[in-house]
Amino acid sequence: xxxxxxxxxxxxxxxxxxxxxxxxxxxxxxxDASLRRLSVTLDLVLTPEHREYSPPRAxxxxxxxxxxxxxxxxxxxxxxxxxxxxxxxxxxxxxxGHIDTFTRATDIADDVWQLSGEWGEALxxxxxxxxxLEVR
Numbered sequence: 001x002x003x004x005x006x007x008x009x010x011x012x013x014x015x016x017x018x019x020x021x022x023x024x025x026x027x028x029x030x031x032d033a034s035l036r037r038l039s040v041t042l043d044l045v046l047t048p049e050h051r052e053y054s055p056p057r058a059x060x061x062x063x064x065x066x067x068x069x070x071x072x073x074x075x076x077x078x079x080x081x082x083x084x085x086x087x088x089x090x091x092x093x094x095x096x097g098h099i100d101t102f103t104r105a106t107d108i109a110d111d112v113w114q115l116s117g118e119w120g121e122a123l124x125x126x127x128x129x130x131x132x133l134e135v136r
Contacts, residue, residue: 011102011113015129020050023069023099025062027089028119031096033079038115038122040069040099044131052133067133069099071115073124081120 011018022045030041045062046053053063071077086094097118105114105123115122 010104011129015127017129017131018102020047020053021045021131022047022062023102026064026098028096028099028117029093031081031119033077033081033122035076036073038069038071038077038079038124040071040115040119042067042069042099044069044133065133067131070130070132071122071124072128072130073126075125077122077124079120079122082118084118 011023013019023042025045027043028040029043032039043064044067046065048063050063052065056063082096086096089095099115099119100117102113102115104110105112108123109125111126113124113127115124
């Protein structure tokens with residue numbers, strides 16, 4: 001699901017910090033998983049409704065901002081990192097693809113969410129989600 005499709009994934013309605021962010025178009029640069037926290041550094045795509053949105057540069061199609069997606073839980077986070085090496089982008093930075101899905105894992109339980117992409121996957125019960133944008 002992308003900006004172009006006009007449909008917003010469920011995470012937009014569930015987590016306020018993700019209301020005006022498109023994870024499926026954002027680039028994963030680093031993933032750090034601990035027992036109860038998943039931190040993902042991204043070049044985030046912001047929608048025009050985001051308070052920090054600015055028109056994209058001439059060579060880009062979206063407004064990108066560097067930031068960190070932080071997902072906390074009171075229970076252990078099950079995370080599996082991909083064994084695939086990252087791509088290296090034109091600036092020489094490692095690129096682990098996108099967050100392809102951030103959906104409820106209803107086949108496990110109604111309060112469990114799954115994040116997945118080329119970078120790996122994580123299962124998180126009752127996630128608390130925050131986005132921190134880097135200061136320009």
